[in-house]
Amino acid sequence: MKTIPNGLPQDSASHWVPEVHLNLNVRGLKPSATVAINERSNKLLASGREIFKMGLGQSPFPVPEIVVEQLKKYAHEKDYLAVQGHWQLREAVCEHHRRTLNIDCDPKNIIIGPGSKELMFILQLVYYGDLLIPTPAWVSYAPQAQIIGRHIDFLPTKAKDGWRLTGDQLERLCQKDPGRPRILILNYPSNPTGMTYSAEHLREIAEVAKKYRIIILSDEIYGKLHHAGTHASITQFYPEGTIFSGGLSKWCGAGGWRLGLFVFPENLSWLLNAMTVVASETFTSTSAPIQYAAITAFKEHEEIEQYLHHSRRVLAGLGKHLASMLQKVNVQVLSPEGGFYLFPDFESYRPMLQAKGISTSVELCDQLLEDTGVAILPGVDFGQPPEELTARMAYVNFNGSKVLEQAFKLKDNATIDEQFLQRNCHEPLQAVERICDWLDAL
Secondary structure, X not given: OEEOOOOOEEOOOOOEOOOOOOOOOOOOOOOOHHHHHHHHHHHHHHOOOOOEEOOOOOOOOOOOHHHHHHHHHOOOOOOOOOOOOOHHHHHHHHHHHHHHHOOOOOHHHEEEEOOHHHHHHHHHHHOOOEEEEEXXXXXXXXXXXXXXXXXXXXXXXXXXXXXXXXXXXHHHHHHOOOOOOEEEEEEOOOOOOOOOOOHHHHHHHHHHHHHXXXXXXXXXXXXXXXXXXXXXXXXXXXXXXXXXXXXXXXXOOOXXXXXXXXXXXXHHHHHHHHHHHHHHHOOOOOOHHHHHHHHHHHOOOHHHHHHHHHHHHHHHHHHHHHHHHHHHOOOEOOOOOEOOEEOOEOHHHHHHHHHOOOOOHHHHHHHHHHHHOEEOEEHHHHOOOOOOOEEEEEOOOOOHHHHHHHHHHOOOOOOOOHHHHHHHOHHHHHHHHHHHHXXXXX
16 A cells, blocks of 8 residues: 555555544544444354343333334424423423422423433533543443543442442542542442442432532433332432433333433533533434423323333342342352342452463453353453453343233232243343353363
8 A cells, every 4th residue: 555645545456545543532442342242242143153142231121112102103203303302301301300209300401312321422521520430330431531531530339338439439539639620420220230329328429529519420321220119319419419311221121212311400501501502513403203202201101100110020030039049159249229230240260260261351251152152241341450350241131021011910019039030031040050050160
């Protein structure tokens, strides 16, 4: 290949090939780990391998029929809606927050976006401040900050604390530079650990955040999947400094619909206004038919309440059972409190794993996939040290439609027992059995 005077390289076939000039913040970044493991799993499945997909955290349940019907009804809607979102949808979101979280808000202080992921990116773009990330953390928080060029402070949490950030830990960081502008991302129930915060934990963090004027981005996308149905929001303890982040992807089974939302307090309207300006120059507005359908999702309906009740009881029963299976073979893992994730630590097997040349979480997950067909993600993808033998398991590889149908047939006080799980959630049980057998054979 040669370079001609204008600086564009030319290959031997005389095709113009532009030189690669990547932004320094993007160089070295890899595709999202969750997306990558899903694509890798699909390729292995297509090649004929038996693969247990426990890498991508996608709700297994169908979108409630009442919401699907609304999407059909409004499929003809083709006009651009307001940048901040359809007013009736924003009203429905406010009503929903008052009803379910006892949080007051104003429709004018809400923005609807094509997924909360996009809104998180724009928030970091418009607000000049450090990003505080408790780890282990969702795989995209840090890469977004890196792309934009924001400084990141990681706040490592521990299993003995339930993988929760403590107020003391936040205080120690802020004391070093009290006036520094910061955004704290708080995600609960957590992706990747499945753990969450009690009201008392949240109050403790809120006190420190208020003291140092930290803006909290409260990522509560899994809030409605709190297994006991008792999710609490930090918004009630620090309303003036908290941005609530939610959407349809996890609790409504509508990840591919791409609808997320931010709810701002009145005194942060300047930040919302800045985000709206950027949104007007980027995504313009969220899909109109999806927004119309989402109005129904956020309204009070018995069908949706029952859908959530049964979704939670299945996820709670399955998560507890899978954690117990791992605990019985001496894998350290906490029983999840919400969502659909487990975060096991295989440290007790380190000597046997090292004998097989495995000393990092990446090597552990690669070998598991090769030997058992179980696809999970290494802890390093969630901000953990490479040598820590942790991993995230998304226990969603079952037929959600079938399971919900069977759960509806049970009495409300009936237990989601092993018999029910063997009949209806065999795939995740089989995957964990393979992991346990693999460990036993080391």
